[in-house]
Amino acid sequence: MTNLASIAIDMDGVLADVYAQFYDMHLAETGEEIPQTSMQGVTEHAAFPLLEKHVRTAGFFRNAKVMPSAISVVERLNQRYEVFIVSAAMEYPNSLLEKYEWLQEHFPFITWKQIILCGSKSPIATDIMIDDHFKNLNVFRGSKSYLFTQPHNIFADPGRHLRVNDWDELASYLL
Structure with a gap:
């Protein structure tokens, strides 16, 4: 522990x-x-x-681009925090293998023990959560939550969550 x-x-x-x-x-x-x-x-x-x-198209999740600065910031976070990659993957079962392979390619420093592919994120009990959807952040019971800006949430009031616009901004809070 x-x-x-x-x-x-x-x-x-x-x-x-x-x-x-x-x-x-x-x-x-x-x-x-x-x-x-x-x-x-x-x-x-x-x-x-x-x-x-x-x-539902083969390759959708496997071929997605990585967000700018995500690799370097997550690598540094991984040295200072207990990092878990948590993704709702059960709705599209083909995404399970693709998401795992994508993580192995782009984030090879993340081990299989740090990957949680799930249906609902409500059981997640970390201290901090970073997500772009209120449906996940609003059920989160940890101490800090960050709303990652995306077009679907751009006009929404972040409420109790701190809005971050990119990985560099997030780094300024967590590193």
């Missing part, structure tokens, strides 16, 4: 740039560009009409 503070870090929309993945797949399939402004303040399902098809 360790005395380090523990952190739960979400994958989609926090480590993995799924917005870019949705945008790129939509453009490739339809030839239509989706304006950035039309994504703001609406759910991902509303912003991307082919979302359900794309998340």
